[in-house]
Amino acid sequence: MRTTKRAHWHHLLIFIGPAVLIYSVFLALPLVDSLRLSLYSRVDGEVVFVGLQNFDKLLNNPFFSERFWGALKHNFAWFVLFMAIQNPVGLLLAALVSSPKLKGAAFYRTVIFTPTTMSIVIIGWAWTLMLNPLWGIVNDILNFFRLGAIIPSRGWLGSEDTALIVVILVGIWQYIGLPFVLFLASLTAIDEELIEAARVDGATGWSIFWRIKFPLILPTAGIVAILTFVGNFSAFDNVYVMQGSTAGPDYGTDLLGVFFYRTAFGTLGSVPDLYMGTTIATVMFGIILTGVLLYFFGIQQRLIRD
Amino acid sequence: MAVQVDAKQGYSAENLVPTKSWGQRISAIIPHLILIPYSLLALFPLFIIIVNSLKDRRDLFRTPYIPPLWFSFEDGFHFVYIFSSSGYQQVFERANVLLYFGNSIVVTSAALFLILLTGSMISFALSEYSFWGSRFLALYMALGIMIPIRLGTVSLIGIVRFLGLYNSLPALILVYAASGLPIAVFVLTEYMRQVPMELKDAARVDGASEYRILFTLVMPVIRPALATVLVFNMLPIWNGLWFPLTLAPNEKVRTVTLGLSAFAGQYKTDWTALLAALTLAMIPVLILYGIFSRQFISGLTRGAVK
Structure with a gap:
């Protein structure tokens, strides 16, 4: 039985004070205050309360709405491609590395996670240089595999058809270490006797994976999915590093995070608008909260019940 | 088939020495x-x-x-x-490489120290004492796990300016501490609840103060949890681009990540300097990760299984 003590108030104050202070001033307060600021605007040099006008502007003024829906669409593409490529490949690699009979498992584990340890500035620039047709590293490799025909004439990052997908693929390549490590943790936590028992009953590797291991790691798959969802709304760095804050070509790689940055802090030739910035942040806040709540009250409970 | x-053959009685x-x-x-x-x-x-x-x-x-x-x-x-x-010579001539590294080391180590210290203190209070509002406090601290703090950046800049911390290392330290606290509190309270009550009560009978119990008894016992918190926060802080960019863009307080981003943007056509700068930023992380990768990944996975 766990018993808890009654605390002297001064002990409590000293124990919880510093953390609550730092957390409140630098995390909770700015988030709540940002929501409030989205209801204000600067009119003729004065800050006035405008109600929901900023949101109306964001959704109905073509100058904002075009960028907003464009960025939202790209965020959606980002999420779908991460779910379709990064997480299954991460799971496959984890399933292979978690096998107790595999030689060199520690080596593979270290190598697969290596790109994830680097800052996106390093990774983004490394790939930008390798994708550059002047240097031609990526194109050389494609030519080596007789895939030269798919190289776009304006370069991978300069063509509207390919820029977004390439930026997303670089992101997938870098962050695959996260689902890999999460899946690896839950796969190695599975009781080896369970697997042995199934093997004695004549189950093959393939059916052991799908019938026994996969159901056991479903909660992890849920966590990976929600982390992917939330992460995709913090995604800013990849596009900022590889395509700049104007998310070229022609806003073809724009994400909500970049749109937020550009609007709030400005970029070459545009005036920053702090209040429209907080409006975009508030909408992102709403989308993330909806997703997280749906996960906790819908998906996660079902995963745990099964 | x-x-x-x-698969059976390897384990059957007739084949005690498994032949492949x-x-x-x-x-x-x-x-x-x-x-x-x-x-x-x-x-x-x-x-x-x-x-x-x-x-x-x-x-x-x-x-x-x-x-x-x-x-x-x-x-x-x-x-x-x-x-x-020649690339390296150019980088060292044009950029304050050592200053950037110094800034990154100060920011990362100070933020990690604050997270571990204040996180342990509040977690101790939450796991040890029963007090009015403790459940609410735990929930309040957990809210930051899912909501990216960068959505509050517009307000955060205002707060940081108000405190006179704009363009300073303490701004980054405090913001990173705040963003690391939610997961730290979550992980540390879990572990602290498992420290046997008898151990702490015995120390109390011997006249140890509550602070002594936390720092010399509980914290050494939950070292693995502290390591997990450390590992979770280290790379995101070291590699972070967003907050250096928005809160501390000044040359004097630039971190490695922001310094590299600025350098690469300025000298993007100077390939030798650019490649040298990328390598300089990459090498320390590669070396540290190469040495500690086992501890690093086991720290991550321990947090993941929790």
Whole structure:
């Protein structure tokens, strides 16, 4: 039985004070205050309360709405491609590395996670240089595999058809270490006797994976999915590093995070608008909260019940 | 079916010394057929950047795939020596490399220290005492796990300016501490609840103060949890771009990540300098990760299973 003590108030104050202070001033307060600021605007040099006008502007003024829906669409593409490529490949690699009979498992584990340890500035620039047709590293490799025909004439990052997908693929390549490590943790936590028992009953590797291991790691798959969802709304760095804050070509790689940055802090030739910035942040806040709540009250409970 | 029979063979009574059949041999190779190419894909970009940072502009374009010291059989065997340190000389001339590294080390270590110290203190209070509002406090601290703090950046800049901390290292330290606290509190309270009450009560009978119990009794016991919190926060802080960019863009307080981003933007056509700068930012992380990768990944996975 766990018993808890009654605390002297001064002990409590000293124990919880510093953390609550730092957390409140630098995390909770700015988030709540940002929501409030989205209801204000600067009119003729004065800050006035405008109600929901900023949101109306964001959704109905073509100058904002075009960028907003464009960025939202790209965020959606980002999420779908991460779910379709990064997480299954991460799971496959984890399933292979978690096998107790595999030689060199520690080596593979270290190598697969290596790109994830680097800052996106390093990774983004490394790939930008390798994708550059002047240097031609990526194109050389494609030519080596007789895939030269798919190289776009304006370069991978300069063509509207390919820029977004390439930026997303670089992101997938870098962050695959996260689902890999999460899946690896839950796969190695599975009781080896369970697997042995199934093997004695004549189950093959393939059916052991799908019938026994996969159901056991479903909660992890849920966590990976929600982390992917939330992460995709913090995604800013990849596009900022590889395509700049104007998310070229022609806003073809724009994400909500970049749109937020550009609007709030400005970029070459545009005036920053702090209040429209907080409006975009508030909408992102709403989308993330909806997703997280749906996960906790819908998906996660079902995963745990099964 | 063949795999099924083979799998049994290794364990059957007639075959006490497991002999490997062809099926088993092939199925032992298959994982490597996927993992080796993937490892190459993960390491190749890092290799190509590092290798070419050690050449001059002409050689990095002409022969990008060979190391600076190599050999050739054309016209008889001879060594190829195309080493050049000009890129590094340019980086050290044009950028305050050591200052950037110093800033990153200060920010990362101070933020981690604050997270561990204040996080342990509040977690101790939450796990040890019963007090009015403790459940609410735990929930309040957990809210920051899912909501990215960067959505509050507009307000945060206002708060940081108000405190006179804009363009200073303490701004980054405090913001990173705040963003690391939610997960730290979550993980540390979990572990602290498992520390036996008898242990703490025995110390109390001996007259130890509550602070002594936390710092000399509880914290040493939950070292693995502290390591997990450390590992979770270290790379995001070291690699972070957003907050240095928005809160501390000044040259004097630039971190490595922001310094690299600014340098790369300014000298994007200067390939030798750019490659050298990327390598300089990459090497310390690679070395540290190379040494501690086992502890690092086990720290991550311990947090993941929780």
